[in-house]
Amino acid sequence: MTLHPAPLISGKTLPLARDLAVHGDRTALITSDGEISYGQLAERVADTAPRLGTGRRLVLLPGANTVEALVVLLAALAAGHPVLLVPGDHPEAVEAMTVAYDPDVVVHPGPAGWRIEERRTGSAHVLHPDLAMLLSTSGSTGSPKLVRLSYENLQANAESIATYLGIRDTDRAATTLPMHYCYGLSVVHSHLLRGAGLVLTGLSVADTCFWDLFRAARGTAFAGVPYTFDLLDRVGFAGMDLPHLRYVTQAGGRLAPERVAHYAELGQRRGWDLVVMYGQTEATARMAYLPPELAAAHPEAIGVPVPGGxxxxxxxxxxxxxxxxxxxxxxxxxMLGYASTPDDLALGRTVDTLRTGDLARRTAEGLYEIVGRRSRFLKILGLRIDPRQVEVMLERHGLSTLCAGDDERLVVAVVGKPGGDARRIRRRVVDECGLPARSVRVHLLPDLPRLPSGKPDYEAVRSLDRTADRTLADGADGEDLCALYARVLDRPDVTPDSTFVGLGGDSLSYVEVSLRLEQRLGRLPASWHTTPIRALRSPEPKPPSRFRALETSVALRAVAIVCIVGSHIRLFEIRGGAHLLLAVAGFNFARFLLTSAERRERVRRTGRSIARIALPCMAWTVFALLIGADYDLSNVLLLHNALFPQDMGPGIHLWFVEALVYILLAALALLALPAVDRAERRFPYGLPLILVAIGLLTRYELVGLPDRSQITDAVTVFWLFALGWAAAKSRTTPHRLLVTLAALATVPGFFPGEPRREAFVVIGFVLLVWFPTLPSNPRVNQVAGLLAASSLSIYLTHWQIYPILDDVSEPLSLVTAVLFGIGYAKGTERLMRKVPPLSRLVPVRPGLPRFRRRST
Structure with a gap:
């Protein structure tokens, strides 16, 4: 076998990356797409190395558990290029590190292949010959403070781990942790060193597909942080048939002694070992391990130093x-030491010993036990948290607090009245620290606990949480989530087996529940609305990321209400939102009302949704009449557009509500027919396409109806609702292409002389069809969710609110109208909760925006 030589670079390289070919035809990587031998991997590495340059350069690599990322990593280390390894799922970290360290080469992941960007021909930096890798310290993703690791560090750490684990060339370890995390990286290096196989995957242990791949690959090992073991409990790991499993390793934070003992005993019964380990990024991963034969008897210990330490x-x-x-x-x-600026890359060793900050003792058996921390730093899910900094941050917001905790959670004591907004405080801490919401507990107290000396009593703060029920691995206990569903959906019959859709949730309550779930789980699971409450869980912990996804339908509703109100004020002209939101309404109708429930239940839920749209609108219209708005009884009864379609005065303000109510009434009448109900279940995509075709007959005035301006808008815009319905039922790419082409063909020409308005509708519809979520962050999600959830109230009230300040300031008028609508929504919500019978009949949970006809 002939290999392309790596570029000749003065300086050191990493032997385990350079010598891959010595393992010959042994299997190196097993993926869902097949296997790659060490010889093939060595060829790919050798082919990639020249693309990184012939002189030493700083390479920024987004880490991911993919063949492409691993090849680039090994190519850089084999050729002597220092690697700045950052989270592959954290674009903000990539941007921050690019700005902070000005890498010479940046690797960009992409579906069509990874692209290597050479930002200059040489290097902008003085790179010490020993420098091999830069990793973020635990909990500091995006921070310029990095750990400088040498080639000797990486090689010695891999050899040490391979020795005490007894890694064989027949082993096959799954990559259950991200490669940019020092623990996950150590799994990769130690197994490549021994010529063992890597089951390379980004799947979670909570995924059935992970275990299918693990069994097919004859997996012998996997690694986990404490949360991983919670997930293992959930998926029934104890009863799994894994005939090739040899050992399971645990690090990344303290696993409770009783959990260590449980898994050690389970391993003894099932024929595999549990190896508990202790380490820090500053030690290139590992410093201690607990021999598996001692785990059951000494579950509280971290064990003995690793070989060589x-x-x-x-x-x-x-x-x-x-x-x-x-x-x-x-x-x-x-480590060599820390780096805070590019100038530090020229430094050699500045650290000889590592002061861990942990307080420990050595037992009579020669084992080390951690008994506390010298500083108040906590390490939760492997992330370092400084409680003092959390206190300072909350003090900036006018809150008097004390923070303490342990390796499982951060406990925050706050001076406040019972019933105060503890959830908002928790969200603020979560955003600041990058922790999942399940790891932060907030307690409102009349006074902060103090010692007799007057000093803070942090032990008392910690004790606040000791009597609380232990949280489930999904970040909120089942009773807590059941209570959330019961409160928002006004259902007393919620159980852990309930689902959002099964409880009658619809687009009007979807926004609030989704935001509350994201706060508690840290991320909104896919298809959560059809998932039983007991199965909702957070993803496995990763180095913190501020990246979030915002559901496209929510984003469109939020953007639309701002565009509608702003256009009415004439602050700007962005029209078309009402018609786009008809498609969104159809989309949500199909998602939340066309469930597997029996026909009568579908009809009941559709009727209730109509009431939740119509009754709040009618109530506000009565109030508007009392304060002098130019409405009449036809507006109150939602009949104005049907009776006076040619009226272009203030009476048409509520045309969108009327049109949507009429369309939903028509859908209800259709689905009440047994034959139509059966047809929808058998042809969930075909039926809405037929309705689109019927709607186009009126959209193009092909059935002898009067001109558009002389009939209710519901008749002429029904096709958009049906298109959204079909989009929600699209399950394949051809399905999505068809509804997209239908929109591209039928929207143009609907607004003669207004191409920008038509483009707005089409672009929004394409996003809805092809992009279920959009990139976002927690703060944007909160704002978008608040706007979307309050959009009905904003729309209903803005007609009477914005004229008050319109002559003073148009931007101020927009802000005031939006804030008033939000306040009205919140006030009405609280009022309705005090009247249970009415709240069940008319739950004012604003949702879909209601917009103006023709002028939008």
Whole structure:
């Protein structure tokens, strides 16, 4: 076999990456697409290395558990290029590190292949010969402070791990952790060192597909952080048939001793070992391991130093017991030091020993145990959290707080009245720290706990949470989520087996429930609205990411209400939102009302949704009449557009509500017919296409009806609602292409002389069809959700609110109208909750925006 030589570079390289070919035809990688041998992997690495340059350059690589990312990583390390490894799922971190360190080469992931961008021919930096890799410290994703690791660090760490785990060339380890995380990276390096196989995947252990791949690959090992073991409980790991499994490793935070003992005993019964490990990024991953034969008897210990390393205990004032001191580590895997600026890349070793900050003792058996922390830093899910910084942050918001915690959660005590907004405080802490919401507990107290000396009583803060029920792995216990569903949907019969759709949830309550779930789970699971409450869970913990996804239908509703109100004020001209939202209404109708429920239940839910749209509108219209609005009884009864279609005065303001109510009434009448109900279930995509065709007869005035201006708008815009319905039922690419082509063919010409308005509708519809979610962040999600959830109230009230300030300031008029609508929505919601019978009949949970005819 002939290999292309790596570029000749002065300096050191990583032996385990350089010597891949010595393992010959042994299997190196197993993916869902097949296997790659070490020889093939070595060829790919050798082919990629020249693309990184012939002189040493700083390479920024977004880490991912893919063949492409691994090849680039190994090519850089084999050729002597220092690698700045950043999270592949965190674009903000990529941007921040690019700005902070000005890499010479940036690798860009992409569906068509990974692209290598050479930003200059040489290097802008002085790179120390020993520098091999830069990794973020735990919990500091996006921070310019990095750990500088040498080739010796990486090689020594891999050899140490391979030795105490007894890794064989027949082993096959699954990549259950991200490659940019030092723990996940150590799994990759230690197995490549021994010529073992990697089951390369980005799937979670909660996915059935992961275990299918693991079994097919004859997997022998996988790694987990504490949360992984919660997920294993959920998926029935104890009863799985995994005949080739040899060992499971655990690190990334403290696993409760009883959990260690449980899994150690399970492994003894099932024929595999549990290896508990302890480490830090500053030690290139591992410093200690607990021999598996001791795990059941000593589950509280971190074990003994890894081969080549040693511990010492240095006396400190914080140690309250004899024999306890700060744990200090020495070994060849101790980092070179930290980097905070590009100038630090020229530094050599600035650290010889690693002061861990942990207080520990050595037992009579020679095992080390962690008993506390020298500083108040916490390590939750492997992320370092400084409680003092959290206190300072909350103080900036006018809150008096004390923060403490352990390796499972951060406890925040706040001076406040019972019933205050603890959830908002928790969200603020979550955003600041990058923790999942399940790991933050907020307690409102009349006064902060103090010692007799007047100093903060942090032990009392920690004790606040000890009597609370242990949270489930999904970040909120089942009762908590059941209570959420019961409150928002006004249903007393919620159980852990209930689903949002099964409880009658629709587009009007979807926004609030989705936002509340994201707050509690950290991320909104796919298809959550059809998932039983007991199955809702957070993803496995990763180094913190501020990236979120915003559902496209929610984004469109939020953008539309702002565009509608702004256009009415004439602050700007962005029209077409009402007609786009008819498609969104059809989309949500199909998602939430066309469920597997029996026909009578479908009809009942559709009727209730109509009432939730119509009754709040009628109530506000009565109030508007009382304060002098130019409405009449036809507006109150939602009949104005049907009785006076040619009226272009203020009476048409509510045309969109009327049109949507009429369309939904027509849909209700159709679905009430047993034959139509059966046809929809058998042809869920075909039926709405037929309705689109029928709607186009009136859209193009092909059935002898009067001119558009002389008939109710519901007749001429029904085809848009049906298109949205068909889009929601599209399950294949041809389905999506067909509804997209239908929109591209039929929307143009509907607004003669207004191409921008038509483009707005088409672009929004294309986003709805092809992009279920859009990139976002938690703050944008909150704002968009608030706007979408309050959009009915904003629309209903803005006609009477914006004229008050329109002559003073158009931007101020827009802001005031929006804020008033939000306040009206919140006030009405609270009022209705005090009247249970009415709240069940008319739950004012604003949702779809209601818009103006022709002028929008």
């Amino acid at each position: 040693s511990f010492s205990l240095e006396p400190v004032e914080e140690a309250a017991e004899e024999g306890v001191g700060e744990l200090v580590y020495n070994g060849p895997n101790v």
